[in-house]
Amino acid sequence: MKRTILIYGIALAALVFILKYLEYRFFVRDVSLEFYIGLLAVFFTGLGIWTGLRLTRTQVITIGPEFALNEIELGRLGISKREHEVLELIAKGLSNREIADKLFVSLNTVKTHSSNLFLKLEVSRRTQAVQKAKELRLIP
Amino acid sequence: MKRTILIYGIALAALVFILKYLEYRFFVRDVSLEFYIGLLAVFFTGLGIWTGLRLTRTQVITIGPEFALNEIELGRLGISKREHEVLELIAKGLSNREIADKLFVSLNTVKTHSSNLFLKLEVSRRTQAVQKAKELRLIP
DNA sequence: CGAATAATCATCCTTTCGGGTGACGGAATT
DNA sequence: AATTCCGTCACCCGAAAGGATGATTATTCG
Numbered sequence: 084m085k086r087t088i089l090i091y092g093i094a095l096a097a098l099v100f101i102l103k104y105l106e107y108r109f110f111v112r113d114v115s116l117e118f119y120i121g122l123l124a125v126f127f128t129g130l131g132i133w134t135g136l137r138l139t140r141t142q143v144i145t146i147g148p149e150f151a152l153n154e155i156e157l158g159r160l161g162i163s164k165r166e167h168e169v170l171e172l173i174a175k176g177l178s179n180r181e182i183a184d185k186l187f188v189s190l191n192t193v194k195t196h197s198s199n200l201f202l203k204l205e206v207s208r209r210t211q212a213v214q215k216a217k218e219l220r221l222i223p
Numbered sequence: 224m225k226r227t228i229l230i231y232g233i234a235l236a237a238l239v240f241i242l243k244y245l246e247y248r249f250f251v252r253d254v255s256l257e258f259y260i261g262l263l264a265v266f267f268t269g270l271g272i273w274t275g276l277r278l279t280r281t282q283v284i285t286i287g288p289e290f291a292l293n294e295i296e297l298g299r300l301g302i303s304k305r306e307h308e309v310l311e312l313i314a315k316g317l318s319n320r321e322i323a324d325k326l327f328v329s330l331n332t333v334k335t336h337s338s339n340l341f342l343k344l345e346v347s348r349r350t351q352a353v354q355k356a357k358e359l360r361l362i363p
Numbered sequence: 364c365g366a367a368t369a370a371t372c373a374t375c376c377t378t379t380c381g382g383g384t385g386a387c388g389g390a391a392t393t
Numbered sequence: 394a395a396t397t398c399c400g401t402c403a404c405c406c407g408a409a410a411g412g413a414t415g416a417t418t419a420t421t422c423g
Binding site for chain 1: 313314315316317318346348349350351352353354355
């Protein structure tokens with residue numbers, strides 16, 4: 084999001100510079116205001132649509148094994164980084180004990196994370212969680 | 224989101240200041256041009272985002288690779304029909320109890336099948352069994 | 364600063380799994 | 394007929410997983 088805004092600002096600034104440059108370079112001092120307005124309207128409408136597409140839940144049509152993490156869904160379900168890590172390890176077939184050791188946390192912590200995961204994914208077993216997470220493209 | 228809008232506004236304000244600075248720097252004749260540019264940018268960006276949101280309705284078309292059951296591996300591991308059925312239901316995230324009900328057999332039977340499965344697949348947990356079975360293309 | 368969130372850990376209790384063993388009838392094979 | 398395999402079921406026990414709740418700390422946000 085911050086990157087988007089940054090790109091946006093830079094694009095805006097660059098556009099102004101280009102316009103100014105052209106204006107002075109070619110002494111086109113009498114470029115009509117309507118022309119500017121039209122140009123800007125088109126440009127920023129396009130940019131706006133692009134941003135809109137960024138913001139919306141854009142489902143990527145995947146053909147084959149390429150995995151694109153569905154961050155929108157992740158955010159929608161409110162799954163945190165740590166929970167996502169646990170989810171990945173669950174999908175790998177690790178037990179809670181093994182996950183705890185791998186993440187250097189206690190067994191209880193892993194159980195808490197997984198419980199929260201089940202709530203957010205609306206499932207009650209880890210196998211279901213894995214299945215649903217794959218459907219939602221939260222994990223490869 | 225509110226924060227985003229706030230940052231956005233601040234960025235825009237900063238941009239206007241920059242533009243004002245440039246205005247004096249390059250002795251721009253039209254004083255209010257940049258202001259109009261900024262205004263137009265905001266307006267048409269909003270319009271673009273609105274249009275983008277309007278236009279994009281999510282449609283998920285997943286074209287996955289068709290599943291070909293690996294019967295050779297099935298035979299090699301000596302997995303019976305019934306065991307394979309249980310394996311599929313395990314992969315669907317069902318509990319042993321649910322599998323038993325679905326197959327009209329007792330819980331103990333399902334447990335026997337799953338235990339035999341784990342031996343044949345050389346795993347110790349159902350999540351691992353699902354993982355391995357997918358790798359070996361025993362299930363979709 | 365106060366509120367909210369994320370991450371951590373704990374305790375208690377119930378359910379589910381997994382492992383081991385044994386048994387029995389039916390079908391196919393030898 | 395004897396053997397082997399499959400499917401079925403049972404009992405036992407310990408380990409793992411799941412559910413509920415509360416507490417602490419750190420960071421972030423308003």
